[in-house]
Amino acid sequence: MEVLLLVPSSSSNSRQDPTFVHSYAIALLINSQKDSLSTQQHANTLSVMAFESHHAPTIGSTPFSTESYFQTQRPPVGLEEKTKLMLEFVERWKSVQGKKVVLVTSGGTTVPLEANTVRFLDNFSAGTRGATSAEYFLSQGYAVIFMHRLHSLRPFSRHYSHSLNPFLDLLSVLPQSEPSSSSSSSSSSSKATTTKPNIVVSLTHSSTLLPILEAYHSAQNEGTLLSIEFTTVNDYLWLLKSVTGAMSPLGRRGMFYLAAAVSDFFLPEERVAEHKIQSNKGTLNLEMDSVPKVLKPLVQEWTPEGYIVSFKLETDPALLVPKSRAALSRYGHQLVVGNELHRRKYEVVFVERKTPLSPTKGDGDNRLSGVETPPLDAEAGGEKGLEEEYKETWLRLDDLSNTQTNGISGAETNTNTNGSSTSGHKGRDGEVEIEEIIVKELVDRHQRWIEAGTN
Amino acid sequence: MEVLLLVPSSSSNSRQDPTFVHSYAIALLINSQKDSLSTQQHANTLSVMAFESHHAPTIGSTPFSTESYFQTQRPPVGLEEKTKLMLEFVERWKSVQGKKVVLVTSGGTTVPLEANTVRFLDNFSAGTRGATSAEYFLSQGYAVIFMHRLHSLRPFSRHYSHSLNPFLDLLSVLPQSEPSSSSSSSSSSSKATTTKPNIVVSLTHSSTLLPILEAYHSAQNEGTLLSIEFTTVNDYLWLLKSVTGAMSPLGRRGMFYLAAAVSDFFLPEERVAEHKIQSNKGTLNLEMDSVPKVLKPLVQEWTPEGYIVSFKLETDPALLVPKSRAALSRYGHQLVVGNELHRRKYEVVFVERKTPLSPTKGDGDNRLSGVETPPLDAEAGGEKGLEEEYKETWLRLDDLSNTQTNGISGAETNTNTNGSSTSGHKGRDGEVEIEEIIVKELVDRHQRWIEAGTN
Structure with a gap:
């Protein structure tokens, strides 16, 4: 039996930012025991040796x-x-x-x-x-x-994925022996044959x-x-x-x-x-650190004037809006596109501040500092406060879009405030792509952001 | 501070196969501590709760x-x-x-x-x-x-990777307005124009x-x-x-x-x-199990007559031959192709038994049972015994192959016993591909395996 002492990778007296302390430690522990002649005691000794030869969690190290x-x-x-x-x-x-x-x-x-x-x-x-x-x-x-x-x-090239729509299937080889129409001309037909491209994209494609x-x-x-x-x-x-x-x-x-x-x-x-x-090789220990949240300096320092759209992917629909709001609150940027894994091709939600775009970005909501997801059991007053500050605009592809062949309207936009409405056009593959609607909506917002800066 | 008790995921009295016991446990432990108001005590309590709500390593579970x-x-x-x-x-x-x-x-x-x-x-x-x-x-x-x-x-399609050699770069659009040679014919020229393919692969490609x-x-x-x-x-x-x-x-x-x-x-x-x-969410524990070594039943039960080639990829050249030999010994199949990560496109090693192919496969070397890599400090007699039993054939692309333009010989085959020799031909991209040599060598061996079975 092994006893490992694990401590948080950040101790309380060495925090760099008391508001945002994230200390993650992922330990990969591999215990292997192959030699049938080994005693249990021997295997454990091996494990401890291997463990000590790698980086062990240390007390007082700070997150990046x-x-x-x-x-x-x-x-x-x-x-x-x-x-x-x-x-x-x-x-x-x-x-x-x-x-x-x-x-x-x-x-x-x-x-x-x-x-x-x-x-x-x-x-x-x-x-x-x-x-x-x-x-x-x-x-x-x-x-x-x-x-x-x-x-x-x-x-x-995304339209021609090698596995789903391989480009080689588009191509035909024109038979060399077949008399081409150029042979009817009086000029040297042999030259015309050698210079004529003989691999073509089939007309159907x-x-x-x-x-x-x-x-x-x-x-x-x-x-x-x-x-x-x-x-x-x-x-x-x-x-x-x-x-x-x-x-x-x-x-x-x-x-x-x-x-x-x-x-x-x-x-x-x-x-x-x-x-x-x-x-x-016995027990192995790897410790992984959390990636620093670079969106914060990106928004506040690296490009204070840029229009910034981040994405939030979740698989649990209940977390989508709360986590998107929390990201806005935390980083102070303009918009989060929330998408749920299985509906992301048909539905996304724009989460942004309700107040009209000001010449400067928001600088965060103190009530939410350091909390990525607002507690679901928060008191009613707090919840209401959040709802008043943010608005969500749902962009959905019309369920009919797959069966429509002539209509250009294949999308709907819902907003829980007074959002605008848009419709989707047929994409190049004959189906509406939600990215067309997302981009169109963002281009409008970006334009307003530019104009607000020149006023 | 947390104390976790980890035990090997296989106890000695529940082994299914005493010769091949592999008990791995990978624990992913995530300790997060974001709430600046939390006391150290509180954070630890949360961690333990989260830990207990997931699957914890249990005593006596057996590997798959x-x-x-x-x-x-x-x-x-x-x-x-x-x-x-x-x-x-x-x-x-x-x-x-x-x-x-x-x-x-x-x-x-x-x-x-x-x-x-x-x-x-x-x-x-x-x-x-x-x-x-x-x-x-x-x-x-x-x-x-x-x-x-x-x-x-x-x-x-591998020849036209979207990032390295995108197929869209092969294609040209024939200008519609240019008079085509078919317009000289007296038949309806408009029909000829519409049926003529107008996207072609450029002659250079x-x-x-x-x-x-x-x-x-x-x-x-x-x-x-x-x-x-x-x-x-x-x-x-x-x-x-x-x-x-x-x-x-x-x-x-x-x-x-x-x-x-x-x-x-x-x-x-x-x-x-x-x-x-x-x-x-606090501490999280994931335990990963070792994948069962299916090559053993594949060789011995699922297809007793098949000719089986496995691959061994290593990044440390010193481990390549010992681990390849150990795999042969363990599974009893015909051949291991060893390749080192950074030289795999220019050099591989065939490891196989030295004895002429018998009508049946080998059934393993008892001296190596359960040991994937023979100890490097084994006594001289043991090492010699292994060398007598296995042979290695190195297949290398000639260093000149990149500069040769006309020669068809671009490869060499070295063997430390009396192996055959082969030469590489130019691949479709104008360079010798080591897979051509590998396949040619294997086709020969497979043919001998088939013939040995019909004698």
Whole structure:
């Protein structure tokens, strides 16, 4: 039998911010016992030895603040080159009168368990929300920095997922032996045959593909789409800080659409194992720290003028609105898009402050400080107070949208206050996509935010 | 301060198999303490309450055997339909004289931490090895069941990764206004214009794409490729059992090429959280169990006649050969392909028994029973004994292969005994791919295995 002494990874006398103390410790304890000749005593001795050779929880260590994170965790390889690309992109579009720029983050971040990574923690996200939204931002005239997980879905090519709609199925080989119409001309027919493209997109697919391809070429030719890749949560945090700084000179013309699924925990680099963790080495202890809440400095310091939209994904519908409100209260930004895992393609909720947009952002609700979810059993007065301060606008795709073929109205917008109403158009695949409605609503709000700043 | 009592999840009097006892316990302990008004005492009370409300390690529980795994873990949705497809596929090719069938598994398996999955553990694998090998097995005349992680790389389309070589870049839109050669004909030119495909693959890309597309169409037309998808390790285990049973009637004509990166640990379904784990709920305890070693029943019971190739991925080169030998010894199958994470695209090692292939497989080396890695400090006699029993054949891509443009020899094969030698051909992308050499070597061995069975 083993006895482990675990203590909170933050002691009360070393808190950096008494209002927001988050001390998480995740211990991975692997106890392996394979040798049938071992006595129980022997196995335990082995376990303790292995345990002691790894990092053990210590008393008095503090959780990472944003500041201490960037002081201690190394920037990823390639950060400089990517930052240069982002700076050039912003500089170019900043010089174009009235051009708006949006950062779209997309896909999940990983937490590698080994430096030579075999195993990692991941956050579920194919990148559909981000890739789809990026397309609609482009069509609304935005320049888009698409910061996404490597190999997650991308704008335009997302329509042709290798598993669901493989592009190879679009293609036909024109038979070489068949006399082509060019053979009727008197000019050298052999030359015409060799220069004629002989792989074509079948006509049945080209009407769907054509507008996608044209929008893709248009973004390429105009340089309105910059794609930047990340894999780990460390990549993401460094890139986010970097791109936010790069976009800060845009002032209110910059929007931040933070749809990536970011890990809550990470392994500080000094504790990441060098090699693949062997499952037969006795007890192993890994301690994971909470990822600093970078949204707070992003909102308050890195880009005080940006229009910031964060996302809250929950699987329990009852938590969606309370947690979205708490995030607004905590970070003081403009809008939270709440989505429930299984309904996220048909329904989202915009949570924002009820008061008309002021020239400055909110700076938080003291009643909620440090509480991510308001207690559900709070007294009636407190609940009412919250409801008066925030409003929710539900965006839903009409249930009929899958069966409609001609109508363009496939969505409804409900608000529990006096919100606006919008309708969805058919997406490129013939179905309404909720991202079109989300983006349209946000573009309106962003425009009002810009205008409020110029008054 | 908290005191947790952890005991091995298997007690000595309840072992099912005294030779192979693997008791792993992974405890995820999250201690959160946000309320600045809480006393230390209060926080600890909360922690203990939360801890007790989850599954706690119990004394005397046994690790999962393959049998108990399938008795307690539910089959994934869709297993029946997929099994039906696999049975039909095998039935069809079994009736073709001499046709060989290979199961290729590819990509990593996940371990969801929640039933409504937001977070999961994953194993690093893009699926390159499996997807590439499947292509070469097809070109060698095999029928291929390609059992792969959803959205991992696939045969043929792997050449056009959305991030590295996006297919949209291959395509050109032929200008509609340009007079086409068909307009010179006297027949209705408007009809010719509308029926003419107007999206084509640019000539610069079509010479590379054409052989890939033709091989893809050929596999489709002949029905030689069956793709089956998995996501979680539970999907994988059920499918593996099912497909092995389906392939068993093939006898020695069936090969198993197990290249998927399979999790070592899993969460039994009764302990998977229903909803997204909230990071602010105090201490949380998750206990992960070791995945049963299904290779043993697969080799000995499910398909006693199949030719079975397993893979061993390590990041520490010193462990590669010892662990590969141990796997052979433990499971009694024919061959282990060892690969080191950073050299896996240029170098692999075949580890197999030195003795000529007998009509039956090996049944294990008693000296190594239950030991995955032979002790490195074993006495000289023991080491020599092992070296006499196994042989390693190193397959390496020639360092010159990247600069050669005309030569077809781009690989070398070294063996520490009297192995054969082979050379690599240019792959479709103009570079030698090590999978071509691996597959060629395996096809030879598989053929000898078949012939040994008919003597």
